Amino acid sequence: MKTRYFLLSLLIFTIVSQLGCSDFDKKTIRVGSNVWPGYETLHLAKHLGHIPHNIKLIELMSATDVMEAFRLGRLEIAALTLDEAMTLVSEGINLKIFLVMDVSHGGDMVISRSTISDLSELKGKTIAYEQTALGALMLHEAMQAGGLNIDDLKLVHLKIHQQIEAFNDGSIDAVITFEPVATKLLQFDSNVIFDSSNIPNMIVDVLVARDNTLKEHSQLIKILVNGQFEALQAINEKRYESLEVMSQRMGISIEDLNTAMAGIHYPSMQENQQLLARGGTLNKTIKRLNRILHETSIIPKPIDAKALIDDTYVKP
Known part of the structure; x- marks a missing residue:
């Protein structure tokens, strides 16, 4: 009797597991970016096998094109500068910043x-x-x-x-x-x-998604975020090999990429937790940008910093 119960339980577990895997495989998210060394770590993560086939990395010609594709729903996730994300919010798009990709310090x-x-x-x-x-x-x-x-x-x-x-x-x-x-x-x-x-800490590159995307694709988004941190670890441990992969895809020399990356800081998971925390550095940067973007009529009114940030996916 116990053997039958065990076998039945095992069969049910196997069926449920397979259904779960099937549902997961059917889900796809599209991540859009333009060419920028700060976003290239996602492509490195893909190359290293940390980002699965159903996370599609789509490279567009410019940030303008990325923003338009996100507006039209052709992307689930967009890689943008913080000020560009704030512009989309001012247009009425409900989105959240869930990862800081990099901070430009000369790039x-x-x-x-x-x-x-x-x-x-x-x-x-x-x-x-x-x-x-x-x-x-x-x-x-x-x-x-x-x-x-x-x-x-x-x-x-x-x-x-x-x-x-x-x-x-x-x-x-x-x-x-x-x-x-x-x-x-x-x-x-x-x-x-x-x-x-x-202008230190003013130009910050982030990943954003609509609220419904975060709810519907939370598992894939967590995998994407972890892939970013795996890529950063690869750069730290095998810098030359990592830059070789990145430079070949970007069509520039390893030396030029290394020079470009000197003007870019890539925050770790721990730094992301601090940046995205309530009252953290990113919150303060948003307040500074609010003033500039409002003064220059790029946004009609200040953005609520607290409503813009979601630190769920950078937590262990």
Whole structure:
């Protein structure tokens, strides 16, 4: 009798387990990003087998394209800068930040022709930037640092993949850009006159998802987050091999990627817990960005920082 009961229990457990696996395999989430070394760790995690087949990594040409795809529901998860995430919230999209991917400490730059050596010399010049919250934020901070106002500049809106050609053909004098495009621009007769190290902790890259996605795909999202931390561990333990994989996919040299990553900080799980905690660093950054984004009319009213953050997935 006990043997029969045991066998029946085992059979039921096996059936339920298989059903569970089947349901899990049927679920798919799409994670969208543009090209940026801070997001490349997700592709490394995929390469190392830490991210399963039903988490699709989709790379788009620009942050503008990522935001639009997220608006239209073509992505469940988007990799964005914090200010871009705040812009989507201001449009009425219910989303949460559940992971901090990186903090830029020099990876975002204003690059000018070598004849321009200071921000103040941009007066009357043509400067290009991507028409996103990040582009507007960098423009605002650079103008403040250089004592400039909007009327002093000739502004051109260019997506990130259009910048090299415009700089090369002489149609712009300076550009607000980021890696890996920045390294390519610096191969011309050019120099950096401002970067994100001048505005510490202001440019933060995050993963966001709508509230319903977090509820419906919590297991996959936890796997995605863990994959990020596995990739960071791989970089720490086998840096050359990891950068070799990343650089090949990005189409740049290991040396250029290593240089680019020097201007980017990748927070660990423990750092993420501190950043996303109630009253944590990210909360304070959102309050600072609220003021700038509201003053520059990028958002109509301040965003509730507490309602924007979910630290569930960075907990052990």
